[in-house]
Amino acid sequence: MSDETTAREPSAAGGRFKKPVRVVIDGREIVAESGHPLLQVALDNGIEIPHYCYHPKLSIDGSCRMCQVKIEKAPKLAIACNTPVADGMVVDTTCDEVAFARKGVMELLLVNHPLDCPICDQAGECYLQDYSFGYGSQESRTSSPRRKGLKRHPIGERVVFDQERCILCRRCVRFTKEISQTDELRVFGIGDKSHIGTTSDRPLNNDYSINTADICPVGALLSRDFHHKRRVWFLQEHESVCPSCSNGCNVKLGIFKNEIQRMVPRRNDAVNDTWMCDHGRLNYHFAQDETRVRTPLVRDAAHAAPASGNGAGADVKYAASLDVALEAAAAKLRGAISAHGAGAIGVLGSPHLTNEDLFRLGQLVQALGTPNFDMIVPVGPADDFLIKPEKAANSTGARALGVAPGDGGKDAQAILDAAKSGELRVLLVCGSADAARVLGTDGAKDAVAKLDALIVVDATRSALTDAATVVLPGLVWAEKDGTFTNHAGRVQRIRRAMEPHAGLLPEGALFARLAALVARASAPGAYDAGATLREIAGAVPAFSGIEFDTLGSAGLPLQEPGAAGAAEAAAPAQA
Amino acid sequence: MAVGVIKVDRAALKKAGGFMGINAMLKGLTVTGRHFFKNLFGWMVGKPQVFTVMFPEQDIAKPPSFRGMPVLVQMDSGKDRCVACGLCEWACPVDCIHIEPGETEDAIERYPKVFDIDMGRCMYCGLCEEACPEEAIVMSSRIEIAAFSRAGTIWHKSDLLTPVDELPRRLDYVRRSYQR
Numbered sequence: 001m002s003d004e005t006t007a008r009e010p011s012a013a014g015g016r017f018k019k020p021v022r023v024v025i026d027g028r029e030i031v032a033e034s035g036h037p038l039l040q041v042a043l044d045n046g047i048e049i050p051h052y053c054y055h056p057k058l059s060i061d062g063s064c065r066m067c068q069v070k071i072e073k074a075p076k077l078a079i080a081c082n083t084p085v086a087d088g089m090v091v092d093t094t095c096d097e098v099a100f101a102r103k104g105v106m107e108l109l110l111v112n113h114p115l116d117c118p119i120c121d122q123a124g125e126c127y128l129q130d131y132s133f134g135y136g137s138q139e140s141r142t143s144s145p146r147r148k149g150l151k152r153h154p155i156g157e158r159v160v161f162d163q164e165r166c167i168l169c170r171r172c173v174r175f176t177k178e179i180s181q182t183d184e185l186r187v188f189g190i191g192d193k194s195h196i197g198t199t200s201d202r203p204l205n206n207d208y209s210i211n212t213a214d215i216c217p218v219g220a221l222l223s224r225d226f227h228h229k230r231r232v233w234f235l236q237e238h239e240s241v242c243p244s245c246s247n248g249c250n251v252k253l254g255i256f257k258n259e260i261q262r263m264v265p266r267r268n269d270a271v272n273d274t275w276m277c278d279h280g281r282l283n284y285h286f287a288q289d290e291t292r293v294r295t296p297l298v299r300d301a302a303h304a305a306p307a308s309g310n311g312a313g314a315d316v317k318y319a320a321s322l323d324v325a326l327e328a329a330a331a332k333l334r335g336a337i338s339a340h341g342a343g344a345i346g347v348l349g350s351p352h353l354t355n356e357d358l359f360r361l362g363q364l365v366q367a368l369g370t371p372n373f374d375m376i377v378p379v380g381p382a383d384d385f386l387i388k389p390e391k392a393a394n395s396t397g398a399r400a401l402g403v404a405p406g407d408g409g410k411d412a413q414a415i416l417d418a419a420k421s422g423e424l425r426v427l428l429v430c431g432s433a434d435a436a437r438v439l440g441t442d443g444a445k446d447a448v449a450k451l452d453a454l455i456v457v458d459a460t461r462s463a464l465t466d467a468a469t470v471v472l473p474g475l476v477w478a479e480k481d482g483t484f485t486n487h488a489g490r491v492q493r494i495r496r497a498m499e500p501h502a503g504l505l506p507e508g509a510l511f512a513r514l515a516a517l518v519a520r521a522s523a524p525g526a527y528d529a530g531a532t533l534r535e536i537a538g539a540v541p542a543f544s545g546i547e548f549d550t551l552g553s554a555g556l557p558l559q560e561p562g563a564a565g566a567a568e569a570a571a572p573a574q575a
Numbered sequence: 576m577a578v579g580v581i582k583v584d585r586a587a588l589k590k591a592g593g594f595m596g597i598n599a600m601l602k603g604l605t606v607t608g609r610h611f612f613k614n615l616f617g618w619m620v621g622k623p624q625v626f627t628v629m630f631p632e633q634d635i636a637k638p639p640s641f642r643g644m645p646v647l648v649q650m651d652s653g654k655d656r657c658v659a660c661g662l663c664e665w666a667c668p669v670d671c672i673h674i675e676p677g678e679t680e681d682a683i684e685r686y687p688k689v690f691d692i693d694m695g696r697c698m699y700c701g702l703c704e705e706a707c708p709e710e711a712i713v714m715s716s717r718i719e720i721a722a723f724s725r726a727g728t729i730w731h732k733s734d735l736l737t738p739v740d741e742l743p744r745r746l747d748y749v750r751r752s753y754q755r
Contacts, residue, residue: 118660118708119685152684228676228685231661 021087026094032085039067039080042093049093050102050131052217053169054081057273059178064109064169066131068101069093077101099135106136112147113218114164122219124232128167149195156184156204158224158278159213166196166220172212179275179385182206196220207387210278214264225282226262230254235261238497239553241484243352243477244280245380246390248486250553251276253284253478253497260284260478260498268554271490277387287476287498291461294501296325297471322472322503326510329428329470330517332453333368336426337518342369346415346424349375349403350431350458351392353474353507354482354494355543356532358394358401360511361430367515371409372424376434388487392431393477397485400542400558416443422450430457430474430507432464439464457507472510480506481529483551485558491546492555508532637716639748642699645692646715648746649736656711656739659687663703663712671696672703687732694720695728704749713745 019034025042032041040056042049052064060082068077072090077098080091092098109128117123149163168187173196176185184204188197198204204212213223235254242249242263249272254262263284265276286292298320320328336344347365349358365373375398382389405411410418416435418424420443427447429435436444441463448454448467456468459476477484479500483491505513509527516524530548537543542558550556592599617624628635637643645663648656659676677688703712715737722728739746749755 118662119658119683123660228659228678230676231665233665234661 021085021089023085023087023089023091025091034086035084037081038069038083038085038089038091041085042080042091047093049080050127050135051081052127052167053171055171055174055215055274057179057275058171058174058215061170061174064167065105066102068098068105070095070098102131102135103137106132107141109167110136110140111142112164113167114146116162116165116219119228120162120165120219121222121227121229121232122165122216126219127217147192154203154224155198155221156209158282159204159209160222160224160227161196161204162220162222163195165218167218168194168196169217170196171215171217172196172221175208175212175215176204176206179211180206180208185212207277207279207383208275208385210281211265211275214274223262223281230256230261236497238478238495239266240478240494240497241393241486241492242276242280242283243393243484244277244283244391245382245388246351246392246395246487247272247386247388248393248484248490248492248555249276249280249386250492250555251281255497258498259288266553270554271486271488271492272386275386279387284478286460287478292476293458293461293465293471293473294504295319295471296322296473297465297468298325298328299469322505325470325472326513326517329453329455329472330514332426332455332469333428333514333518336452337368340425343372344423344425345370345428346372346410346419346426347374347428348412348415348430348435349373349398350434351375351377351390351395351398351403352431352477353394353398354477354480354529355394355397355401355485355491355536356482356529357507357511358398358403359532359536359539360508360515362401362403364511364515364518365406367519371406372415372418373403373409374405374412374415375403376412376431376438378434378437390487393484393486396487396489397483397491400485400489401536401540413438416447419447419451425452426455427451427453428455428457429464429468432456432458432468433460433462436463457510472514473504474507474510475500475504479504481548482506482508483529483533483546483548483555486555489542489558490555491543491551491558493548493551493553639744640752641716642701642714644694644699644715644717644720644730645697645701645703645712645735646717646737646742647690647732647735648711648713648742649738651739654681655686655690655732655736656709657687657690658683658685658709658711659690660685660708662706662708666702666706668700668702669696669698690732690735691729692735693729695722695725705753710746710749710755713742713749715742715745 020031021034023030023032023041025047030041030045037060039049039051039054049067049069051067053061054067062079062082065079067080069080070092071078110132113128117129123129147164151162151164153161153163155161170187173185173187176182184198184202184206185196186199187194189195210223213221234256237252237254240251240253242251250266250268251263252266253260254264263281265272265274267274298318333345345368347370349361377395378391379389380391415424416439419427439447444463444467453469454464454467455470456465457472457474458465459474465471477494478497481496482494484494485491506527508529512524512527516522534547537546544559546556613624650656659674661674664672664674671693673689673691674687675689677686678684679686699714701714704714720728
């Protein structure tokens with residue numbers, strides 16, 4: 001057992017001696033740093049040693065005994081997780097003695113494990129299944145009935161517990177002790193009677209509770225959200241970034257039939273280790289529920305389809321083609337500029353958009369010539385671990401790209417006040433839910449009544465999309481390529497994981513086309529997020545050298561002179 | 576292994592077929608004619624020796640090894656035996672199975688909320704049956720898939736559920752052939 005290390009700090013385990021040592025594992029000579037667990041050294045070098053209780057981000061427990069290996073001159077087999085590498089160590093992980101020990105461990109673990117695989121959500125990514133095939137025995141030698149325990153026990157609001165499946169590796173116990181630091185889970189009882197449980201009055205309800213389901217090597221702890229939802233082998237996994245706050249936790253999106261089935265954390269030691277918060281993990285339903293805006297809309301008598309026959313008036317909204325909606329928006333913007341000057345236009349960007357979208361938005365604002373350009377960053381509760389106060393993925397990127405009022409321009413609050421007072425003629429809003437919240441119900445009505453035109457670019461419905469003159473549907477983060485910049489200035493790649501509805505374009509493409517229409521220039525070429533990022537790298541010094549190809553799966557920090565983040569540029573990314 | 580070669584004596588064949596193959600034609604017509612008259616007189620004297628069956632009204636008993644449409648086994652309690660584990664969906668080479676799992680309060684907590692098989696796509700290979708850990712999907716002797724639309728060839732759970740009493744021979748055959 002390890003001492004009271006706070007495993008939230010990266011690499012707390014190997015912080016003692018940093019001396020290179022030579023070890024031989026299975027005949028391969030490996031140079032490693034002393035003090036590192038032998039198991040981790042072997043895994044880093046592609047040598048598989050089966051293990052249940054060891055987790056790189058938790059303290060060492062040594063309870064599962066699965067990682068036993070033969071070390072030369074040692075009196076008996078040793079567990080690789082709790083053996084620090086030492087100079088001259090000769091290790092054998094494949095000999096008969098080790099295989100026999102593994103088989104014995106597997107047999108004992110399976111004595112009481114139910115044959116639940118067909119109804120167990122873990123099946124397909126279950127360590128017990130994999131190692132049973134790899135190292136176990138085909139037949140059971142016991143005939144006594146298996147131990148009975150709690151099934152489908154709601155151990156927390158978001159986690160389901162199945163006591164029969166638990167193999168008592170205590171990863172979850174260590175997680176609540178060291179990572180969430182909430183201490184809900186304990187081992188109760190001794191010997192054959194030991195079981196995982198919560199103290200009576202404190203269910204597993206901390207902000208990081210579903211991580212216990214991730215680290216559970218078997219199907220004992222399961223996410224309520226993903227429970228009986230989809231077999232994991234049907235999921236196509238796409239690397240992405242969580243969009244729910246500015247921490248930018250690295251995630252994998254599990255997609256089936258073009259719908260997100262779950263979001264699980266992906267290891268990035270520079271951002272989130274292997275964890276993510278429950279709120280972020282469950283906040284993906286908006287991408288595919290009925291609040292999505294998927295049709296361009298125009299509320300204008302001039303665009304009324306004659307055949308609609310529902311009392312065509314100015315107050316009726318028409319589904320239009322994207323070209324018609326863009327042209328309508330451009331006409332409103334051009335009209336406002338010629339009648340009242342560019343100062344009569346206000347533009348609200350959104351920290352939910354990607355760097356590429358915001359760069360194109362900046363170009364649109366330049367084309368319009370208005371200084372009234374800002375964004376609303378939603379804020380919420382935060383903690384000292386992963387949850388950050390800014391509840392948008394790209395507020396830092398937006399600031400780096402200059403989403404701020406120009407000379408003499410209005411800030412977000414002033415833009416909305418001016419819209420309410422009638423000072424502005426046309427308002428272009430992205431992130432309309434945040435703007436609607438700041439305006440309030442009455443404020444939104446006032447603004448809509450006073451404005452000549454309200455143009456909303458958004459992927460989800462809000463009070464403003466319902467009242468807007470022109471609605472240009474955007475895409476959610478899972479439908480587009482691009483980058484987010486997290487709170488520490490780390491630029492991270494998001495990827496198109498779902499196919500958007502036919503005809504919909506990413507916001508960057510909408511802004512580029514709108515800018516061309518306003519300037520009456522020829523239409524821009526096909527939008528490409530990678531090319532836009534290259535353009536950003538050339539135009540904004542902080543982004544220099546940042547490209548899709550150089551970002552990798554771990555991302556890169558912004559190149560700010562003297563910034564502390566630059567030292568982490570080469571931080572290794574582990575899958 | 577040497578490949579066996581059969582030499583076809585085309586000249587001899589041509590000779591045996593007679594002028595423009597008329598011998599072969601006559602031979603075939605003789606067989607047809609024999610059956611025709613046999614059946615005709617048999618029918619006239621009330622002893623038909625017809626070995627075709629009047630299909631929709633009549634059917635022939637198929638052997639247990641016959642692979643017809645896959646169906647779901649319904650237990651005596653009326654519940655389906657399937658637990659929506661998804662192995663058949665995974666094993667299906669033509670992706671004709673679609674399952675949406677659901678949760679119940681029963682002892683077996685998982686069941687298929689939706690279980691659709693596109694019979695227009697199914698190729699009756701029986702891999703679903705082999706993959707099934709619960710003996711819940713078996714190949715039946717049913718073969719009628721005609722429908723008025725493509726959507727009609729998709730069989731839903733209610734169409735697929737077949738009482739276990741109707742499938743004992745196939746279940747027995749499955750157990751024997753996969754050594755369960």
